[in-house]
Amino acid sequence: xxxxxxxxxxxxxxxxxxxxxxxxxxxxxxxxxxxxxxxxxxxxxxxxxxxxxxxxxxxxxxxxxxxxxxxxxxxxxxxxxxxxxxxxxxxxxxxxxxxxxxxxxxxxxxxxxxxxxxxxxxxxxxxxxxxxxxxxxxxxxxxxxxxxxxxxxxxxxxxxxxxxxxxxxxxxxxxxxxxxxxxxxxxxxxxxxxxxxxxxxxxxxxxxxxxxxxxxxxxxxxxx
Amino acid sequence: xxxxxxxxxxxxxxxxxxxxxxxxxxxxxxxxxxxxxxxxxxxxxxxxxxxxxxxxxxxxxxxxxxxxxxxxxxxxxxxxxxxxxxxxxxxxxxxxxxxxxxxxxxxxxxxxxxxxxxxxxxxxxxxxxxxxxxxxxxxxxxxxxxxxxxxxxxxxxxxxxxxxxxxxxxxxxxxxxxxxxxxxxxxxxxxxxxx
Numbered sequence: 001x002x003x004x005x006x007x008x009x010x011x012x013x014x015x016x017x018x019x020x021x022x023x024x025x026x027x028x029x030x031x032x033x034x035x036x037x038x039x040x041x042x043x044x045x046x047x048x049x050x051x052x053x054x055x056x057x058x059x060x061x062x063x064x065x066x067x068x069x070x071x072x073x074x075x076x077x078x079x080x081x082x083x084x085x086x087x088x089x090x091x092x093x094x095x096x097x098x099x100x101x102x103x104x105x106x107x108x109x110x111x112x113x114x115x116x117x118x119x120x121x122x123x124x125x126x127x128x129x130x131x132x133x134x135x136x137x138x139x140x141x142x143x144x145x146x147x148x149x150x151x152x153x154x155x156x157x158x159x160x161x162x163x164x165x166x167x168x169x170x171x172x173x174x175x176x177x178x179x180x181x182x183x184x185x186x187x188x189x190x191x192x193x194x195x196x197x198x199x200x201x202x203x204x205x206x207x208x209x210x211x212x213x214x215x216x217x218x219x220x221x222x223x224x
Numbered sequence: 225x226x227x228x229x230x231x232x233x234x235x236x237x238x239x240x241x242x243x244x245x246x247x248x249x250x251x252x253x254x255x256x257x258x259x260x261x262x263x264x265x266x267x268x269x270x271x272x273x274x275x276x277x278x279x280x281x282x283x284x285x286x287x288x289x290x291x292x293x294x295x296x297x298x299x300x301x302x303x304x305x306x307x308x309x310x311x312x313x314x315x316x317x318x319x320x321x322x323x324x325x326x327x328x329x330x331x332x333x334x335x336x337x338x339x340x341x342x343x344x345x346x347x348x349x350x351x352x353x354x355x356x357x358x359x360x361x362x363x364x365x366x367x368x369x370x371x372x373x374x375x376x377x378x379x380x381x382x383x384x385x386x387x388x389x390x391x392x393x394x395x396x397x398x399x400x401x402x403x404x405x406x407x408x409x410x411x412x413x414x415x416x417x418x419x
Contacts, residue, residue, distance in 0.1 A: 037365035
C-alpha cells in the first residue's frame with residue numbers, strides 16, 4: 001500500500017509543478033502589473049474648476065504631461081490621445097468610463113484660460129479630456145516627478161526638457177502601465193489593448209476566477 | 225488487485241484535491257501591489273521624537289492616514305487593526321501600525337499618542353507640517369480636504385480611508401479598502417508574517 005501512497009504523492013507533486021509551469025508558459029490570462037499608487041492631487045482645470053484624484057476614482061485614466069508652448073508635434077502626445085479617444089468603441093469597457101488628463105508643468109503660462117485656449121486649438125473634447133495644473137510648483141514636482149515618475153526641467157529660456165510619458169491608472173488609483181518612449185509610432189494600439197485587459201480583469205476577476213487572476217499576477221503574466 | 229487499483233486511484237484524486245487546496249496561492253483580501261521600488265520614506269514627529277518609515281525595516285508596517293477628531297471611519301479601522309493584532313498573538317510584535325494625522329493643528333504628538341494607545345499599545349501616532357503632509361499624502365495616493373462640521377465637532381477632514389501595508393523590505397505590498405474586516409486583516413498579515 002505504501003508504494004501506491006508514494007506513487008499518488010509523487011503524481012500530486014508532479015501535477016502541481018506541471019500546472020504551475022503550464023500557467024506560466026501558456027499564460028491563459030493576461031493582466032497588467034499593479035505598479036504603484038497613483039499620486040493624489042488637487043489641480044485647477046481649463047474651466048477654472050477643481051480636478052482632484054478622487055473625482056477620477058472608478059475610471060480608467062490616461063495621464064500625460066506637457067506644456068502648451070511645446071512646439072508641435074510635441075512627441076505626438078495629442079495625436080495619440082485623440083486616436084485612443086476616437087477608437088474607444090473597439091474596447092469592451094462595459095460602461096467603465098475612460099478619462100484623459102494632461103497635466104501642465106508650466107503653471108506660470110498655462111493658466112486656466114490658456115489651457116482652455118489650447119484645448120480649443122487642438123479640438124480637444126474636454127468632456128473627456130481635462131487639462132490641469134497647480135500654481136504650487138513644489139507640489140507639482142512631487143505629483144509629476146515623484147508620483148508619476150516623469151522627468152521635466154525648466155530650461156530657463158521658455159522651454160522645458162521632459163519625458164513624453166503616458167501613464168495608465170485604474171479605477172482604484174493604481175498605476176497599471178507606463179509608456180515612456182518618444183517614437184514616431186503612436187502608442188494608441190498598445191494603450192487600447194491595455195484598456196481591454198483592464199476591463200477584462202474588472203469584468204472577470206470575481207468569485208473563483210479571482211484566484212486565477214491573482215495567479216496571473218503572481219506568475220507575472222503581463223500583457224505585451 | 226482491482227480493489228487496490230480503485231483505492232489507489234481514489235487516494236490520488238483525493239490527494240490532488242487536498243494538494244490543490246492546501247498548496248493554492250494565498251488569496252489576499254487587500255489589493256496586491258508589485259511595486260518595483262521601495263515606498264517613499266518619510267520622517268514625522270511623534271511624542272517621543274522623529275519617526276521615519278525606514279526605522280521599521282524588518283517589520284510589517286501598516287500606515288493609516290486619519291485624525292483624532294474623526295467621528296467614525298478612523299476609530300473603526302484602528303479598532304479592527306488592533307483586534308487583528310490580538311488575534312495574531314505573539315507574532316504581532318513584528319507588525320507596526322503608524323497613524324499619520326492629517327490634522328496637525330489640533331493633533332499634538334501627545335494627543336495622538338494617547339489616542340492611538342486606546343486601540344493597541346504599540347500603535348504610533350505622528351504628524352508634521354502641512355507641506356510635509358501634502359507631499360507624503362500625494363505620494364501615498366491619499367486625498368484629503370477640510371470642510372465645515374458642526375459647533376460640536378469643529379471642522380472635519382474628508383480623506384481617503386485606505387490602510388496600507390509595507391513589507392519587511394520597505395515595499396508597498398497591500399492596500400486594504402475601507403470596510404476590511406478584522407479577520408481579513410489578520411489573514412493577510414499572518415500570511416505575510418510567514419514569508
